[in-house]
Amino acid sequence: AQTVTQSQPEMSVQEAETVTLSCTYDTSESDYYLFWYKQPPSRQMILVIRQEAYKQQNATENRFSVNFQKAAKSFSLKISDSQLGDAAMYFCAYRTRTGANSKLTFGKGITLSVRP
Amino acid sequence: EPEVTQTPSHQVTQMGQEVILRCVPISNHLYFYWYRQILGQKVEFLVSFYNNEISEKSEIFDDQFSVERPDGSNFTLKIRSTKLEDSAMYFCASSLGPDPYEQYFGPGTRLTVT
Numbered sequence: 500a501q502t503v504t505q506s507q508p509e510m511s512v513q514e515a516e517t518v519t520l521s522c523t524y525d526t527s528e529s530d531y532y533l534f535w536y537k538q539p540p541s542r543q544m545i546l547v548i549r550q551e552a553y554k555q556q557n558a559t560e561n562r563f564s565v566n567f568q569k570a571a572k573s574f575s576l577k578i579s580d581s582q583l584g585d586a587a588m589y590f591c592a593y594r595t596r597t598g599a600n601s602k603l604t605f606g607k608g609i610t611l612s613v614r615p
Numbered sequence: 616e617p618e619v620t621q622t623p624s625h626q627v628t629q630m631g632q633e634v635i636l637r638c639v640p641i642s643n644h645l646y647f648y649w650y651r652q653i654l655g656q657k658v659e660f661l662v663s664f665y666n667n668e669i670s671e672k673s674e675i676f677d678d679q680f681s682v683e684r685p686d687g688s689n690f691t692l693k694i695r696s697t698k699l700e701d702s703a704m705y706f707c708a709s710s711l712g713p714d715p716y717e718q719y720f721g722p723g724t725r726l727t728v729t
Binding site: 534541542543544545549551590602604605606608615 | 624646648655657658660665670671673704710713714719720721722723
């Protein structure tokens with residue numbers, strides 16, 4: 500079974516600075532997706548960024564980028580130029596590409612606070 | 616932009632009562648999901664649903680749970696006899712398909728069992 504681990508429960512960053520959120524996962528599969536979801540206080544989860552395991556290039560979405568290390572099974576999220584609206588809980592998630600199984604497996608999440 | 620909606624936003628019920636949580640997925644989506652998040656814990660998969668059948672379910676999704684798509688727009692989760700440990704945030708999600716399509720989440724229903 501796949502597992503996703505987010506070992507840091509909380510992080511804090513100064514507005515306009517850069518922060519990196521860590522995630523590791525365990526799987527025996529070679530083809531899968533990794534995601535970062537943001538859950539603001541309104542509690543609706545929003546997809547931040549997605550990485551396909553077969554792609555060597557790290558995904559980037561505006562101020563958000565990932566460092567995907569497949570051999571190390573590490574998938575960190577970097578937020579550049581942090582804004583107050585980035586304050587939220589962030590979940591790392593895994594999804595297989597094998598068969599019709601499409602469920603997401605989530606980590607415990609990390610609470611990010613942004614200091615003005 | 617189309618959104619997944621869920622009602623009610625908060626439901627309080629007594630232990631042993633039946634509850635139905637409602638979701639309206641994005642209209643052209645074909646795959647539907649329920650997840651739950653007990654306060655302070657990770658989001659957990661409950662069930663996926665496609666073509667009027669359960670595609671996959673987790674160990675959490677026991678005989679007390681059922682899902683239904685009663686019409687062309689709603690997707691419901693029923694808990695027959697609620698327990699205190701069912702208190703959680705329940706999220707509905709929908710997607711066009713399994714791969715490579717992403718899942719879009721609703722705002723959640725907070726269920727409190729007293």
